[in-house]
Amino acid sequence: MGTERKGTEAVIHRRLRNQICSSNGWVDACCAAEMSVKAFELVPAVARELLMGDKARINIECIECCGKHLYIGTNDCFIHHFLLEETTTKGTLSYSVQKQLVRYLGLKKPVDALKAASALERLIVLCDSTLSMVDMVTLEPVPSGGSKVRGVAAFCINENPVNGDPFCVEMGVISARRRTVQVYMLYEDRVQLVKEVTTPEQPCAVSLDGYFLCLALSSQYMILNYSTGAAQDLFPYDSEERKPIVKRIGREEFLLAAPGGLGMFANAEGVSQRAPVNWSESVIGAAVCFPYVVALDEGFITVHSMLDQQLKQTLSFRDGHILQDFEGKVVLASTKAVYVLVPLPLERQIQDLLAGHRVEEALTLTEGAQRNIPKDKFQILHKRILQQAGFIQFGQLQFLEAKEHFRTGQLDVRELISLYPLLLPASSSFSRCHPPLHQFADLNHLAQGDQEKVQKCKRFLITYLGEVRSTEGANGCREDVDTALLKLYAEQDHDSLLDLLASPNACLLADCAPWLEKHHKYFALGLLYHYNGQDAAAIQIWVRVVNGELQDSTRSDLYEYIVDFLSFCSNLDLVWKYADWALQKDQTIGVKIFTLRTLAKNQTKDQTGQINPDDVITYLGKHNQALLLYLEHLVLERRIKKEKLHTHLAVLYTDRVLSLLAQSSSMDAQVSAARDKLQLLLRESNLYRVQLLLGKIQDCNQLLLERATLHGKLEEHDKALHILVHQLKDFPAAEAYCVWGSASRDAGYQQHLYHLLLGVYLDRDIPGSSSTGPGGSNGTGELEMAAVDLLNGHGEVFDAVQVLGLIPEGWSLQLLRPFLGRALRGSMHAHRTSQLALGLARSENIQLHHDRLKQRRSPVLVSDQKGCHLCHNTFSEPDCVCLPGGVPVHTHCAAKRVVPDSPIKRQLANTSNHT
Amino acid sequence: MPEFSKMRKPDVKIVILGDMNVGKTSLLHRYTERKFKDTVSTVGGAFFLKQWGPYNISIWDTAGREQFHGLGSMYCRGAAAVILTYDLTNWHSLAELEERFLSLTDTANHDCIYAIVGNKADLTGNQAQQVAGQDGPTEDQGEGGGVNPPSACPTPPASPVLLSRVTLNKQVSREDAVSLYGRILRYKGMDESNCLPADKMCFETSAKTGYNVDALFETLFDMVLPSILRNRTEREQSPTVDLEDHKETGKRTRARCC
Numbered sequence A: 001m002g003t004e005r006k007g008t009e010a011v012i013h014r015r016l017r018n019q020i021c022s023s024n025g026w027v028d029a030c031c032a033a034e035m036s037v038k039a040f041e042l043v044p045a046v047a048r049e050l051l052m053g054d055k056a057r058i059n060i061e062c063i064e065c066c067g068k069h070l071y072i073g074t075n076d077c078f079i080h081h082f083l084l085e086e087t088t089t090k091g092t093l094s095y096s097v098q099k100q101l102v103r104y105l106g107l108k109k110p111v112d113a114l115k116a117a118s119a120l121e122r123l124i125v126l127c128d129s130t131l132s133m134v135d136m137v138t139l140e141p142v143p144s145g146g147s148k149v150r151g152v153a154a155f156c157i158n159e160n161p162v163n164g165d166p167f168c169v170e171m172g173v174i175s176a177r178r179r180t181v182q183v184y185m186l187y188e189d190r191v192q193l194v195k196e197v198t199t200p201e202q203p204c205a206v207s208l209d210g211y212f213l214c215l216a217l218s219s220q221y222m223i224l225n226y227s228t229g230a231a232q233d234l235f236p237y238d239s240e241e242r243k244p245i246v247k248r249i250g251r252e253e254f255l256l257a258a259p260g261g262l263g264m265f266a267n268a269e270g271v272s273q274r275a276p277v278n279w280s281e282s283v284i285g286a287a288v289c290f291p292y293v294v295a296l297d298e299g300f301i302t303v304h305s306m307l308d309q310q311l312k313q314t315l316s317f318r319d320g321h322i323l324q325d326f327e328g329k330v331v332l333a334s335t336k337a338v339y340v341l342v343p344l345p346l347e348r349q350i351q352d353l354l355a356g357h358r359v360e361e362a363l364t365l366t367e368g369a370q371r372n373i374p375k376d377k378f379q380i381l382h383k384r385i386l387q388q389a390g391f392i393q394f395g396q397l398q399f400l401e402a403k404e405h406f407r408t409g410q411l412d413v414r415e416l417i418s419l420y421p422l423l424l425p426a427s428s429s430f431s432r433c434h435p436p437l438h439q440f441a442d443l444n445h446l447a448q449g450d451q452e453k454v455q456k457c458k459r460f461l462i463t464y465l466g467e468v469r470s471t472e473g474a475n476g477c478r479e480d481v482d483t484a485l486l487k488l489y490a491e492q493d494h495d496s497l498l499d500l501l502a503s504p505n506a507c508l509l510a511d512c513a514p515w516l517e518k519h520h521k522y523f524a525l526g527l528l529y530h531y532n533g534q535d536a537a538a539i540q541i542w543v544r545v546v547n548g549e550l551q552d553s554t555r556s557d558l559y560e561y562i563v564d565f566l567s568f569c570s571n572l573d574l575v576w577k578y579a580d581w582a583l584q585k586d587q588t589i590g591v592k593i594f595t596l597r598t599l600a601k602n603q604t605k606d607q608t609g610q611i612n613p614d615d616v617i618t619y620l621g622k623h624n625q626a627l628l629l630y631l632e633h634l635v636l637e638r639r640i641k642k643e644k645l646h647t648h649l650a651v652l653y654t655d656r657v658l659s660l661l662a663q664s665s666s667m668d669a670q671v672s673a674a675r676d677k678l679q680l681l682l683r684e685s686n687l688y689r690v691q692l693l694l695g696k697i698q699d700c701n702q703l704l705l706e707r708a709t710l711h712g713k714l715e716e717h718d719k720a721l722h723i724l725v726h727q728l729k730d731f732p733a734a735e736a737y738c739v740w741g742s743a744s745r746d747a748g749y750q751q752h753l754y755h756l757l758l759g760v761y762l763d764r765d766i767p768g769s770s771s772t773g774p775g776g777s778n779g780t781g782e783l784e785m786a787a788v789d790l791l792n793g794h795g796e797v798f799d800a801v802q803v804l805g806l807i808p809e810g811w812s813l814q815l816l817r818p819f820l821g822r823a824l825r826g827s828m829h830a831h832r833t834s835q836l837a838l839g840l841a842r843s844e845n846i847q848l849h850h851d852r853l854k855q856r857r858s859p860v861l862v863s864d865q866k867g868c869h870l871c872h873n874t875f876s877e878p879d880c881v882c883l884p885g886g887v888p889v890h891t892h893c894a895a896k897r898v899v900p901d902s903p904i905k906r907q908l909a910n911t912s913n914h915t
Numbered sequence B: 001m002p003e004f005s006k007m008r009k010p011d012v013k014i015v016i017l018g019d020m021n022v023g024k025t026s027l028l029h030r031y032t033e034r035k036f037k038d039t040v041s042t043v044g045g046a047f048f049l050k051q052w053g054p055y056n057i058s059i060w061d062t063a064g065r066e067q068f069h070g071l072g073s074m075y076c077r078g079a080a081a082v083i084l085t086y087d088l089t090n091w092h093s094l095a096e097l098e099e100r101f102l103s104l105t106d107t108a109n110h111d112c113i114y115a116i117v118g119n120k121a122d123l124t125g126n127q128a129q130q131v132a133g134q135d136g137p138t139e140d141q142g143e144g145g146g147v148n149p150p151s152a153c154p155t156p157p158a159s160p161v162l163l164s165r166v167t168l169n170k171q172v173s174r175e176d177a178v179s180l181y182g183r184i185l186r187y188k189g190m191d192e193s194n195c196l197p198a199d200k201m202c203f204e205t206s207a208k209t210g211y212n213v214d215a216l217f218e219t220l221f222d223m224v225l226p227s228i229l230r231n232r233t234e235r236e237q238s239p240t241v242d243l244e245d246h247k248e249t250g251k252r253t254r255a256r257c258c
């Protein structure tokens, strides 16, 4: 299941969990502990003295309430009229009662029911199974304009009338003897029977909504549409055993007493849309006062929530026998007195629930009241309750739930931060909301000294702030949030401290710096300074850490970090200020300050933060190693083409080699590594001053190869080759020299070098070689073999004819066979290739001649009717080009289309002069 | 009287029926709360609203106690699916489905889907027992001695099959459930070939271990989707329901149990 659905589901679950619980009946077991909600207060309205005094036999039989009018029917056939006045003194509500008229109906029968028809100003009276009417004020009988309705067992008024006439009252009437229900329309001057429906069994209670009669029959409930006759069985109920309850509670919805002491809901379709509430078996009356179902049984008034079906309150009430609601006002009567069940203000109920930490219920109640409260007011209330709920759960360390409630309640995150001492910046303008959302002074108060609790809360705040940061929730208080987060991170040694500082943040420097110092987070402090544009302070702190003045192990490579930092730093004063420090610690690393830095592009406008390499070189004068690295960087990596740099580097290399050679302790590997570098530079670079270097190594007999290279640079190839061949006797090096010396030159130059080399090999006038006697002849033989190998190995570069002139007479043919063979084959090949090319050229020439003659034979027609095949425009002048097949096109079109060297182009060339 | 708020109207209704103690409430708990916890015999009924994609599905948990039996028809009215639950270790609970609960579904939609669910699979010594791990402080549910306790329901098996000690508790075979499913379809006058096949609609679950519970509910949710869509269009058209519609169905002869 996707996480995005979680939010709504959580709410639904919350609500439903409660439903299940309640319906499972554990309310019975738990109610004593759970029932701290005070949803209602029972307020006396009419005391016994006002009604019957101490006449013991007189009982209240029925009541009716209409606005301020309260009517009471008694068993001795009296109707009492009172005016009920609400008064509130010191927040407690009470009723003052004014006695009005009392009327005796003259029958010695009890008054069974009273209903006000206020539009008609009548009171409908059921007495002695007969319906009659009296005036609401005078209680005088009013003629009902025809026969009285007799044989009535019970009746009800349609609170959702189908007749649009406001002066018409609709009535459902149960007949006492027949199995019928009648529907009457009651007008000012007459009573009209509209419908009579027979029922399968004797009905005993009725309620009417629109066309729907909800009936209790002797063994079941049913719903009957008196207009269509459609009937719907609801469920079985033994009305003889227990008094049925049929109570309309809203549009097309009824509340019914069900077996097992249940209060069942049923709509006009016969469907239950709410889970039942669990009353006692002896329930006498029930009503809905949203969001509660109140019911009366032999000893108690019970209050169940319709939202979660839980029992919320129980009020003891002896001898109760009537519970009815009149326009939302729940009125109860014992046999002797009348009371009003006054709902407490919703907010107070909610606060009571919260005070008892009953978060779910409080929220359910709040959300359930949504429709009864104006939208804007509801939203404020809802948010506040959510926030309070969140804090309660927070206090219980139920962080997930708390977070969800903070989020949905759009809590000002500073409310939460402010619980944690010292986290809010001193400059914050925040003050907690009033009345407070919770009773905690601060975290210590909440945790009661339990450090583990404190830690848990802190970790929670870290995650919470981390999440809030990225949302709009932090708008307007980003500084507070980020500062608090930074402090927490620092204090908790949290890895994200650096991430926070390295990314955009609103941490307040003034507040955070001392905090970071306190927690020895100097590296982080540097980052903070840097983020606030105070690089000098940043580096200063870091340098002190590296120097061991301050302790912070965040980065073991802080020195490298500083170097890296300086290499990016645009404040050159800072760079120069700390370069010395960095170089003194380690030249190879310190030099990165300069080598990692992007170089000044020549003549770019923005030169800030750019360093002139010459300045660096001058500066590095005293740091040899760094200087060398820097020059290498410029010359080898950046490939800067400046004679000065190249020469400087070559000189440094040379000096190093020379000094190594001078020290007897030098290792071979060291020397050869240094020489390799030097040689590479000498070979690859063309910019250094050759003569200068030549002068430097002239006297050193160990650097012959370098000398050869330098001669080569001066194009003194014979000198170079002479060194290589006669002094070094390194023939592969000599051959490699030829390749190197002629690289990027033409073939002739290469040939020239090879011939030179051959010449050097065959030169007999070398003093050293001729004077050595047998050794010399040996040497000569060696050179001759080198010459032979050269010829046989690289015969293709030589001019064979010249070579033949050079080689000594005495050489055998066999010796040079590979060279000669290749030379012969080569010249043969060249000959034949040219023959072939010649033949091909001839044949093409003939072919073209043929085409030309063919074209000439027929005229090419050009007219202004026929367009050019390429651009489709007409021809305006006779010049044209003829494509193969005699298709004329514009000269420019043809030129545009034709790719150079294609056959068409060639054809073009041949045809362009025809018209 | 104030017009108080109704809960968000569900798009479709699923009802769980079955004898008391078979584990209806536990199944629903397991599905919605992902845990197995102590329950008390359900009073009346209760329901959950489940958000399934864009739809709200209400799942009614009914009371199995005889006392509340009469309310069943009302809960089933308009149901799109009925989950007939029995206890795999209690043969009687399967028989009761046919004896007592089937007729309650007469008020359900004509195209209602029926699932037969044998719960407490963990007690039958098959794989469900091994599907442990879905937390819940339930390990101390009296499993001493390695032999599972017999079901709390003391009813003896109707057919006196002699069971070995190993499969001590399994009293209802899958075939029994499958054949009940066939009889339900016949009772409903539905053509078996047009209905969902028995092997798809007979489940064995364990609310205790969670075995097959999600599969059960989520399979049904998918199956009632057509009903949801139809309800949505109907609700837009007319709010009334023809109450006569259901009159005939109750009078049909019941198929008897073997």
Ligand SMILES: Nc1nc2c(ncn2[C@@H]2O[C@H](COP(=O)(O)OP(=O)(O)OP(=O)(O)O)[C@@H](O)[C@H]2O)c(=O)[nH]1
Binding pocket: B018, B019, B020, B021, B022, B023, B024, B025, B026, B027, B037, B038, B039, B040, B041, B042, B043, B062, B063, B064, B065, B119, B120, B121, B122, B123, B152, B205, B206, B207, B208, B209
């Ligand atoms: N071993 C086992 N026990 C279960 C399982 N499901 C439910 N139970 C137990 O069976 C008993 C009854 O469970 P409930 O869920 O209350 O049964 P119910 O069907 O809702 O009963 P009513 O509400 O009375 O109709 C409880 O003790 C549960 O712990 C299961 O899958 N395995």
Ligand SMILES: [Mg+2]
Binding pocket: B024, B025, B026, B039, B040, B041, B042, B061, B062, B063, B064
């Ligand atoms: Mg249950």
